[in-house]
Amino acid sequence: MTEPILEVKNLTTSFSTDEGELIAVDDVSFTIDRGEIFGIVGESGSGKSVTALSILQLIDSTGQIDADEILFDGEDLLSASDEEIRQIRGSKMGMIFQNPSTSLNPVLTVGEQIAEVVRHHGDVDESDSFWREMGRKYVTGTSTQSPSWKRAVSLLEKVGIPAPEERAKDYPHQLSGGMKQRAMIAQALAADPELIIADEPTTALDVTIEAQILAELENLREEFDVSIIFITHDLGVIREICDNVTVMYAGEVMEAGDVRTIIEDPWHPYTQDLIACIPRLSDDREWLTVSEGNVPSLVNKEPGCPYRYRCDYEFGECTTESEKFAGSSANHQVKCHLHDPEHDEQLATMERESGLYDSQSTDSIDGGVSQ
Amino acid sequence: MNSTIAENELDGDTVLKAENVKKHFPADDSIVDKILGRSNSVHAVNGVSLSLQRNEIVGVVGESGCGKSTLGRTLSRLYEPTSGSIFFNGKDISSLSRKEEKKLRKEIQFIFQDPHSSLNPRRKIGELIGQPLEVHGIATGSEKREQVKQLLREVGLDPGQIDRYPHEFSGGQRQRIGIARALAVKPKLIIADEPVSALDVSVQAQIINLLKRIQDDHGFSMIFIAHDLRVVKHISDRVFVMYLGEIMEKAQTDDLYDNPQHPYTRALLEAIPNIDSESNREDTILTGDPPDPIDPPSGCPFHTRCPEYIGDICENEKPPLEGATDHAVSCHWKDRSTKERLEHAPPGGTD
Numbered sequence: 001m002t003e004p005i006l007e008v009k010n011l012t013t014s015f016s017t018d019e020g021e022l023i024a025v026d027d028v029s030f031t032i033d034r035g036e037i038f039g040i041v042g043e044s045g046s047g048k049s050v051t052a053l054s055i056l057q058l059i060d061s062t063g064q065i066d067a068d069e070i071l072f073d074g075e076d077l078l079s080a081s082d083e084e085i086r087q088i089r090g091s092k093m094g095m096i097f098q099n100p101s102t103s104l105n106p107v108l109t110v111g112e113q114i115a116e117v118v119r120h121h122g123d124v125d126e127s128d129s130f131w132r133e134m135g136r137k138y139v140t141g142t143s144t145q146s147p148s149w150k151r152a153v154s155l156l157e158k159v160g161i162p163a164p165e166e167r168a169k170d171y172p173h174q175l176s177g178g179m180k181q182r183a184m185i186a187q188a189l190a191a192d193p194e195l196i197i198a199d200e201p202t203t204a205l206d207v208t209i210e211a212q213i214l215a216e217l218e219n220l221r222e223e224f225d226v227s228i229i230f231i232t233h234d235l236g237v238i239r240e241i242c243d244n245v246t247v248m249y250a251g252e253v254m255e256a257g258d259v260r261t262i263i264e265d266p267w268h269p270y271t272q273d274l275i276a277c278i279p280r281l282s283d284d285r286e287w288l289t290v291s292e293g294n295v296p297s298l299v300n301k302e303p304g305c306p307y308r309y310r311c312d313y314e315f316g317e318c319t320t321e322s323e324k325f326a327g328s329s330a331n332h333q334v335k336c337h338l339h340d341p342e343h344d345e346q347l348a349t350m351e352r353e354s355g356l357y358d359s360q361s362t363d364s365i366d367g368g369v370s371q
Numbered sequence: 372m373n374s375t376i377a378e379n380e381l382d383g384d385t386v387l388k389a390e391n392v393k394k395h396f397p398a399d400d401s402i403v404d405k406i407l408g409r410s411n412s413v414h415a416v417n418g419v420s421l422s423l424q425r426n427e428i429v430g431v432v433g434e435s436g437c438g439k440s441t442l443g444r445t446l447s448r449l450y451e452p453t454s455g456s457i458f459f460n461g462k463d464i465s466s467l468s469r470k471e472e473k474k475l476r477k478e479i480q481f482i483f484q485d486p487h488s489s490l491n492p493r494r495k496i497g498e499l500i501g502q503p504l505e506v507h508g509i510a511t512g513s514e515k516r517e518q519v520k521q522l523l524r525e526v527g528l529d530p531g532q533i534d535r536y537p538h539e540f541s542g543g544q545r546q547r548i549g550i551a552r553a554l555a556v557k558p559k560l561i562i563a564d565e566p567v568s569a570l571d572v573s574v575q576a577q578i579i580n581l582l583k584r585i586q587d588d589h590g591f592s593m594i595f596i597a598h599d600l601r602v603v604k605h606i607s608d609r610v611f612v613m614y615l616g617e618i619m620e621k622a623q624t625d626d627l628y629d630n631p632q633h634p635y636t637r638a639l640l641e642a643i644p645n646i647d648s649e650s651n652r653e654d655t656i657l658t659g660d661p662p663d664p665i666d667p668p669s670g671c672p673f674h675t676r677c678p679e680y681i682g683d684i685c686e687n688e689k690p691p692l693e694g695a696t697d698h699a700v701s702c703h704w705k706d707r708s709t710k711e712r713l714e715h716a717p718p719g720g721t722d
Binding site: 044177210211233234239274277279282284290292 | 602605647
């Protein structure tokens, strides 16, 4: 592979609130290669969306982004001016949001919305001045003969919308949830971006439609040669589509590596719990395995591992920050004291006692971590 | 249509029994329709029969727009059925006076999908959970407060949080508040409409275990509506698969998962992301969206997307829901073998 499309080094995003400083993203680093689908997984409040928004610098004015480097296509985004960032958003980086019903403009047809992006960021020879845009949007509509409209229709076709000429003239409410999400994807692709950030793009959809959208994204990766950051809370979806994955909890990276390693040989107790609690068609247990508790408050966070309050392996060391330890495969990393080579003995004891872990995990009765 | 099944289900103590229930909503008519005097309607629920035993949990599964939520609301009489009859505890509830309806509300409770919009943000959770106790004259004052605390304990919340507002809780905790409120009046039937689909996977498991546990403790019947067959499996005794307002297949839970008969059921099962193995399911993905319920397809409603479409019969004739007592399926090609199924290429007309 050539140089990576995106390199994030030691990203920290914090917000000042009345109660104190809220650290939403805490020292996160990752690298995404060209054409890669990169997953970020974690529960609500684990900082996965803020990580993505920090890359695009779409953070509230109360927020503060700190990083050693955010290199996108060789360019450092941290030193870029507002205008340069604005040019990158949309043209080089596209965004797909979770809820297509609230992210599309309800008073414009989907074709109009996609054509607008094409005019702003694509290479069509059409004026995108303010008054021309207003006139097009609210008076005349984009001419169906114009290059931007034609491009919009061809994008809708590419994302698998049947009868795209007709659908382009529809308003968002006339489309089903799955169709709206496809239209969002078409819009993100409009300027032929290098990277698409998809923030829970299938969470609001039915399983059948989710499967369609995942297949579509994989095809588009091939066709447009685009990298994708895929954010979700479902490791099952990660396995379907991603190459590499980062597991986040309370703003921190708990474990990272290639998807197969993370799912088949997870080292961090949090990853293990996330995998264990997914209901499976194949198991006949009466009770599901659960990891009780919630993500802790990120305001005035205490030092140490944030998962220790819910972790079954918690021990003395956990109140101090853990280093990142190398895992079982090339890029596998885990941030947990249990995997400190110096604590081998500790880990051995824990594993010996894992029978105890199975029977004691609250509420899960015959639960336990499948390993 | 399925009288043999219905009769069998009458044995034992049936809590709810619905016969050929339909719910149609008026749709906007176009100018042309108005001139011609036609009127359209959305066929949300189109002739559903089901019965529910005491302490039984029945899962209802289908895609968005298949009418599962409308079915839940019609059965609990939040909607009035367009036609058909609904018996609750042996009494016809298809049409009721206001007074009778209020009494029914105590017996049938609802858990909603979105815990953010179903709790009044201006009221403390103690008031929210206590309100049904007051409305139905069960408890007031300090007695009410005691009961609310007990309910909070039961759903795994700290009774000390009784004077907090909904926004101070996470999504999973809010769903617990919704469950406590439904539980407050000791209902005989709870209808849970997608209670976990808005939650994280990790929290879904917590809520499902909680619902099972309180069902064990209190003994009520439940209709559990969801679009994800994984979720339904763990909680249901029987499962109904719905498509375009009709039941496609119904069976005991184990039987349905081990031996799904309807092509639609199989498609739903195959759509589930599988974490335990690398899948290669490109060719089994169901294409397209469900058709418009204003103008449902003729014959079998699934024929436009069916991978096992066999020809004109699917388009012209609606297959009856029939089969063994506890496993019925609505399909023209039921007796096929796996081999036949895999080798089958649908004749032109579908995609």
